[in-house]
Amino acid sequence: MYSPAQKRGKKLPPPQKIKVICRVRPFLAEELYDDTVMVEGNCVKITNKRKTNENFVYSFHSCYGMDAGQPEIFENDVKPLLEPVLNGKNATIFAYGVTGSGKTYTIQGTETRPGIIPRTVQTLFEIKGLSKYSLDLRLSYIEIYKEVINDLLVPRDTAPSGGLTIRQGFDNQIYLPNLTEKKINTYEEFKKIFRGACRNRSTAATKLNIMSSRSHADMCIYISCTNNETKNTIFSKLHLIDLAGSEDNRRTENGKERIAESGAINKSLFALNQVVEALNQGLSRIPYRDSKLTRLLQDSLGGENISMMIINISPGQSFYADTYNTLNFATRTKEIENKPQSNHCASSTRQPLKVKLVNENNDLPEARRQRFNLSSSTSTISSTASYELRPPLLSKTEMEKIIETKLDEKLSEIEDKIKTQSSQILSPIFRKQNAKLKKRIESLEYKIELQKESRLANVLTPETKTKTARALVALAKAHELKNELGEALSNYESAFQYIPDNQKLGNKIIMIRDAIPTSSEEINNLNAGSKISAKDHHSRYLANIANDERRKIAEAMILSIVNSGDVKQILKLKGVGKKRADVIHQFIKENGHISEIYNLRYSGMSDKIIDGIINSYTQL
């Protein structure tokens, strides 16, 4: 079954580098268009958030933009790998990206837009039809769910509890005792097996992706290829892997169970990251043993085998942090270019509120809804997806005005609704002068204000965000000069919604928060003092502000400390010792900055430690 070149004793050539290609999925119907992520030739460009007149440019072996169809990727980058596989090389193709970025779409596909797995199997059957070769194809399909390996070719209720174990045999080959391997004779037969296996995969709805894959799924095709003329038989295997999405628990609003899943997912993705790094740096020790996933791929990733990583990217500003981290994971080399400042370019990339995605066959919405749910009818693999963006109808300023007006309308509607509802419920209580509930309303109003800002911040152009933030900072400074620290703080915090990367501002907020007494004793002591309104405001804010907002602010503050790269500051974080602070410092030095708090995992921190740091801030 294995490549003869891998037999024991044979000196292996230096490990092959992993070929990396990138695919940016189109905007989904509910997403707003922006030009944060662009594909140009073999490069992906993203705006540098800190200097908006610059782009970060990442180059890959190939890049596929929003309009690239399934056949294009298969023909250009996957099909060429089949020849060496038929000549005895093992190969691994895996899709990496955050949840909802299109990994499953790329690897598995939908019924009308089949992905790499069905296209590969169909091509192998086409090759089988050629008289020169006689092909014997078998397949296994497993998932790794929370570090447990499940056989997807057997029904869940008959699968061994505790999952399958990994063994290393003679010739250093990796195998799983009791793993089901099914021989496939026709493409139709494959579809039936595949359909059943896909249903067995652990999926659960998260906020970001209604059909989010919660496990790594590995379809392994075992190929025995006999040359009919020479009667030589060559064995090889091809892993086609749909990795689980790395994700931010905060954004996905995950519960306890989902957070445990994410912990396992991120741990194994981190291990994979280390293996890819080690292989691409040509290191002699490759840390395969750090996770089930990498252990399983030990005989197929590296060595003389062929590996290809597909980086899946979700477009748009709202995935910026994920995109930045994914791209940095995929390639350590990024270039910086100045953005062309042409007006024509700027206006041609801005779009009206909702962009309509037009598909040749008008079946994109269905494709989006469906997973690969193969029906008994034959599906053809010839359709080419093509999504066109509508040309802009309005100028940049006009569009921005419309966005702001629409947002204002919507927010006032919500605001009115909340106020009416609150006053209806609370009017009798108000008559009783219930101070506690009055406070609650005030905090609701404060919350609406913050939400308003954060929503606006999401849709404004970088220039407008900077301008708004500047105005708020000026206002905050004026209050600060008058020693109205509570007012100053709330203005600084509002400004922070528009420029969350501004480390100086983050530090300022920490300083002012520290400067304002919060305990009732301290506040009582100051009752007669001139700063009472500020204290009152702040204690009310701390007492009533919703947890998630507190958390958001805490995270922004922690990130500003981490991103300063200053070991002295980092050491002040709870649970961070010298060793960890050095790792973080090094990480920031190499990667620029961390945009999401849970990405601190990449510096070796556990979720528990990260949560501990956040808690220490939310409980200030």
Ligand SMILES: Nc1ncnc2c1ncn2[C@@H]1O[C@H](COP(=O)(O)OP(=O)(O)OP(=O)(O)O)[C@@H](O)[C@H]1O
């Ligand atoms: N290239 C594409 N063209 C059209 N639709 C796409 C494309 N890529 C992804 N989509 C759609 O985007 C949504 C999310 O994609 P998909 O489920 O493949 O993401 P994923 O990365 O596998 O997510 P998860 O890790 O949560 O499983 C799906 O509805 C899918 O149909």
